[in-house]
Amino acid sequence: MEMRERPRRNRKSAGIRGMVRETVLSPSDFVLPLFLHDGEGDEPIESMPGCVRWSLEGLVGEVGRAIELGIPAVILFPAIEESLKTVGAEECYNGDGLVPRAVRALKQEYPELVVMTDVALDPYSSDGHDGLVRDGEILNDETVEVLCRQAVCQAEAGADVVAPSDMMDGRVGAIREALDGAGFEKVLICSYTAKYASGFYGPFRGALDSAPKAGDKKSYQMDPANRREAMRELRLDEEEGADMVMVKPAGAYLDVIRDVREATDLPVAAYQVSGEYLMIKSASGAGWLDEEAVMMESLLGIKRAGADVILTYFAKQAAEVLRRS
Ligand code: PBG
Secondary structure: OOOOOHHHHHHOOOOHHHHOOOOOOOOEEEEEEEEEEEEOOEEEEOOOOOOOOOHHHHHHHHHHHHHOOOEEEEEEEEEHHHHHOOOOOHHHHHHHHHHHHHHHHHHHHOOEEEEEEEEEOOOOOOOOOOOOOOOOOEEOHHHHHHHHHHHHHHHHHOOOOOEEOOOOHHHHHHHHHHHHHHHOOOOEEEEEEEEEEHHHHHHHHHOOOOOOOOOOOOOOOOOOOOHHHHHHHHHHHHHHOOOEEEEEHOOOHHHHHHHHHOOOOOOOEEEEEEHHHHHHHHHHHHHOOOHHHHHHHHHHHHHOOOOEEEEEEEEHHHHHHHOOO
């Protein structure tokens, strides 16, 4: 056969493949999501094998191990006691609450660690929604006021990045103004820009016992069918002062990650959510998939699609693989 071009030449050896590799994962790409609870002891999470609801003490130890693997950042999700959940979700801006205490403990132990916090009401709301609920309706502007108090409370505790995951309209601009007004102009906002109403969040809601008591989240999270709408949310988040923009979930929305990457100069984050993690864990746990190969390939795909930052429950495990390779 006469051929000038033989693409296989560039795949000839590990050395050549390494030279021409277009996308390379690094532990510095990862953010490790961590669950915490207010109590003694660390509880394995049934709906998410390998994940744990950490006590404050356990959390500090786990973050130490993540840092040791080269992971620069964590994001915290609290399991709030049922007795503290209210219609107004007031616990979310309690300065002595679980998240502020955890942030202070982590920043004291690891000043260089990037601590990210989730801004949304669902862990604190007796309705289990990200916003305030009245007569079955999710209130927008009233919710944004509470989110601003929550974000300022997290900043006061020392959070480096606040990440609103609630999908209320206008919350990025309002939170920016509230942070600046309180003297926290150096705190970043990583906005969940395109967060879809996804079935892939199921195991997470099990982990925090935070599923909506009634209704669903479709009046605020985006319709999985929509691509252009992500551009509209992106434009607003940019105008309102977001520092990073996120797409969530990741695996089923790689086209949206690519669209957002091409439409913005801001760093793009993507969240490989609980259901994506669980699918890989359970199929490989049953012996049907090679866990390590599929884990790395799923993360590489997210980075190749255009993500600069990846939130993943695999962060430590993937960092261990990268260290070995
Ligand atoms: C809620 C929130 C959710 C996740 C992160 N923040 C769940 C939801 O919107 O119902 C999901 C993360 C995951 O599934 O891993 N504010």
